[in-house]
Amino acid sequence: MHEIHYVWQWPVRICHWINVISIVMLSITGFFIGRPFMTAPDTSLYIMGWARMLHFSFAYLFTVSVAARIIWMFIGNEHASWRSFFPWLTRKGRAEFVEMLRYYTFTGKHTSRGIGHNPVAATAYFGIFILFIFQIVSGFAIYGQFAPGGLWDGILGGLNVLVGNQWLRLMHHGVMWLLVGFTINHVYSGWLMDVKERTGTMSGIFSGYRFSARKDH
Amino acid sequence: MKTDLDIVSPPIPEEILQRVEAKGINRRDFIKFCTATTAALALPVSFIPTVAQAVEDKRPPVIWVEYQSCSGDSEAFLRANQPTAGELILDLLSIEYAEVLMAAAGHQAEEAKNQAMEKYKGQYILIVEGSIPTGAGGGYCTIGGQSAVDDCKKLVQNAAATICVGSCSSFGGIPAAAPNPTSAVSVGSLVPGAAIVNLPGCPVNADNLTATIVHFLTFGKLPAVDRLGRPKFAYGKRIHDNCERRGHFDAGQYAESFGDDAHRQGHCLYKVGCKGPETFHNCPTIRYNEGTSWPIMAGHGCIGCSEPEFWDTMSPFYRRLPKVPGFGIEDTADKIGIGLAAATAVAFGIHGVASCFRKGDSMEEDKTGKEG
Ligand code: HEM
Ligand code: SF4
Numbered sequence: 399m400h401e402i403h404y405v406w407q408w409p410v411r412i413c414h415w416i417n418v419i420s421i422v423m424l425s426i427t428g429f430f431i432g433r434p435f436m437t438a439p440d441t442s443l444y445i446m447g448w449a450r451m452l453h454f455s456f457a458y459l460f461t462v463s464v465a466a467r468i469i470w471m472f473i474g475n476e477h478a479s480w481r482s483f484f485p486w487l488t489r490k491g492r493a494e495f496v497e498m499l500r501y502y503t504f505t506g507k508h509t510s511r512g513i514g515h516n517p518v519a520a521t522a523y524f525g526i527f528i529l530f531i532f533q534i535v536s537g538f539a540i541y542g543q544f545a546p547g548g549l550w551d552g553i554l555g556g557l558n559v560l561v562g563n564q565w566l567r568l569m570h571h572g573v574m575w576l577l578v579g580f581t582i583n584h585v586y587s588g589w590l591m592d593v594k595e596r597t598g599t600m601s602g603i604f605s606g607y608r609f610s611a612r613k614d615h
Numbered sequence: 616m617k618t619d620l621d622i623v624s625p626p627i628p629e630e631i632l633q634r635v636e637a638k639g640i641n642r643r644d645f646i647k648f649c650t651a652t653t654a655a656l657a658l659p660v661s662f663i664p665t666v667a668q669a670v671e672d673k674r675p676p677v678i679w680v681e682y683q684s685c686s687g688d689s690e691a692f693l694r695a696n697q698p699t700a701g702e703l704i705l706d707l708l709s710i711e712y713a714e715v716l717m718a719a720a721g722h723q724a725e726e727a728k729n730q731a732m733e734k735y736k737g738q739y740i741l742i743v744e745g746s747i748p749t750g751a752g753g754g755y756c757t758i759g760g761q762s763a764v765d766d767c768k769k770l771v772q773n774a775a776a777t778i779c780v781g782s783c784s785s786f787g788g789i790p791a792a793a794p795n796p797t798s799a800v801s802v803g804s805l806v807p808g809a810a811i812v813n814l815p816g817c818p819v820n821a822d823n824l825t826a827t828i829v830h831f832l833t834f835g836k837l838p839a840v841d842r843l844g845r846p847k848f849a850y851g852k853r854i855h856d857n858c859e860r861r862g863h864f865d866a867g868q869y870a871e872s873f874g875d876d877a878h879r880q881g882h883c884l885y886k887v888g889c890k891g892p893e894t895f896h897n898c899p900t901i902r903y904n905e906g907t908s909w910p911i912m913a914g915h916g917c918i919g920c921s922e923p924e925f926w927d928t929m930s931p932f933y934r935r936l937p938k939v940p941g942f943g944i945e946d947t948a949d950k951i952g953i954g955l956a957a958a959t960a961v962a963f964g965i966h967g968v969a970s971c972f973r974k975g976d977s978m979e980e981d982k983t984g985k986e987g
Contacts, residue, residue, distance in 0.1 A: 429949075432935070432936070432948075432949070433949060434867060434869060434885070434886065436867060437867060437868060437869060437871075437877070438866045438867035438868050440866070440868075441862055441863065441866045441868065442866075443866050443867055444865055444866055444867075445866065445867030446864055446865050446866065446867045447865040447866070501976070502966075504969065504973065507975055507976050508976065509976075540893075543853055543892075543893070543895075544853065544856055546841065546847075546851055546852070546853075546895070547851075555842065556842065559842050559843060559923075562923070562924065562928050563893045563922070564890075564893055564919075564928040564929060564936065564937050565928065565937065567893070567936060568936045568937055568939065568948060571936060571948045571949075571952075572939070572948050572951075572952065574952070575948070575949075575951070575952025575953075575955050575956060576955075578952065578955075578956045579955050579956055579959040582956065582959045582960050582963060583959060583963060586963040586966070586967060589967075590966075590967065590970055593970075594970070594976060
């Protein structure tokens with residue numbers, strides 16, 4: 399009745415959780431950088447210094463994790479593959495996408511019941527990867543400003559001129575809120591599917607295993 | 616052992632000093648000037664005699680024109696209150712045309728300008744102040760019947776080098792701010808590819824202008840520039856990274872409003888909109904008015920005046936980030952973001968409740984599970 403599948407390979411899970419931790423840390427420290435809500439009573443503290451130090455350290459961790467995941471898209475199994483983020487490239491994928499979207503909008507009864515990404519979520523993840531890359535690129539571009547002529551300024555400094563460094567900052571700040579919105583959506587959908595599909599949506603991202611329901615249509 | 620104290624500047628040759636004195640310039644002032652300018656250019660002390668020689672014997676012709684400007688840069692230069700910058704350089708340069716300075720007026724003045732251009736073709740230094748309006752066929756700014764567009768192009772093409780003083784000639788500045796009614800542009804975009812150096816700032820710092828001229832005289836070329844065509848010696852570092860309030864920034868001590876306790880204590884102006892973290896200029900080290908003070912020292916945040924489009928991107932001046940396009944002036948990125956996050960949470964909350972109550976979506980497997 400239930401088949402057990404090894405869906406999320408270990409690099410996928412590790413990158414997923416590193417991303418979670420770094421995004422949480424980057425958002426907290428980033429929010430503080432944008433709006434320092436704590437004031438130090440005297441100069442013996444180093445609040446902003448630490449916030450920035452943590453932001454930049456997690457920025458490097460996050461960048462490595464995102465890069466590793468992108469590399470894995472070309473090495474890993476079918477669920478990790480870059481193809482899984484474009485469900486609408488195949489006819490089957492398009493049909494499942496519609497089925498899933500109808501389920502979410504209460505106009506259909508069934509979820510798409512794959513064991514990998516659900517096709518609507520997979521499409522969202524594609525957008526999320528774009529936002530990740532945007533945060534990394536804009537982040538390192540403004541980061542490079544402390545050392546004109548240095549490594550990051552050399553690679554990305556041109557963006558500060560092209561886009562304007564204030565707009566980059568504003569967008570870097572705004573994308574944080576998009577990621578907060580995504581996280582709410584993501585956790586909620588994970589919960590919903592866990593409850594409704596009972597295929598191990600939630601435990602799968604810890605263990606790697608998911609169950610498939612028998613296909614009967 | 617050699618220490619820093621042993622490094623003394625080689626003397627400026629006596630003949631040069633005598634010639635300078637013969638021109639009525641105090642030798643002490645001249646030595647001070649050469650030393651300070653060498654330092655501003657970040658050159659080693661051994662260059663002082665070279666700089667002195669270049670400044671003394673070149674006496675290059677200069678044409679200083681103004682288009683859409685407020686004359687703030689001319690003022691900044693002329694009000695340099697010691698002989699160091701302004702006066703001295705005026706003695707050492709041969710100013711052929713400068714609207715704020717010259718006695719001639721009208722056609723006579725224009726005639727002098729054209730003559731100077733012809734006579735010193737390819738030799739004169741052109742200093743441009745103000746942006747150039749390209750709208751209405753150049754009709755928004757004409758001088759002696761000639762549009763600023765034509766005038767500027769001709770002058771730039773015939774100059775040995777062009778120095779743009781202030782943000783307007785460098786980047787378009789305030790006249791080019793949205794909605795840019797006169798379609799004002801910078802000299803660089805009017806005459807692409809010419810030998811131009813940008814000295815933005817509102818106004819330009821007179822010491823940076825002097826140093827740039829001296830660099831040209833000494834080495835025969837304009838100083839090394841960054842991506843925006845600004846000399847690295849003056850715009851190579853971010854204000855924030857040289858700011859005297861940086862300790863308070865890193866510690867987390869901020870003025871919340873002007874006049875509050877933290878402001879009076881001299882804490883960091885980040886939360887009242889300081890743009891030091893996004894602005895490149897040497898204000899913290901060179902300061903204004905002979906090193907007397909500079910905005911942040913005086914208790915006001917940096918407004919980013921030496922960055923392109925500062926009027927549009929650095930405002931609101933008392934907020935850190937620009938206004939989010941399409942939203943009201945009171946809507947900060949955070950307010951909008953919190954609204955977005957709250958709306959998402961509410962929407963999915965409702966979806967969740969509805970999903971709990973929905974019927975008939977259970978899996979076929981559930982049934983078999985229950986049966987078996
Ligand atoms: C999920 C990823 C990230 C989030 C949510 C995030 C969030 C933020 C936020 C909200 C700010 C404040 C912006 C402002 O108001 O000016 C900020 C600042 C900044 N972030 Fe990020 N960030 C992320 C990733 C990165 C990365 C990968 C880098 C790369 C180095 C980076 C570098 C910076 C820098 C340099 C600043 C400005 C710090 C300063 O001016 O002192 N960020 N970030
Ligand atoms: S006052 Fe401005 S430039 Fe100085 S440390 Fe604070 S934010 Fe940076």
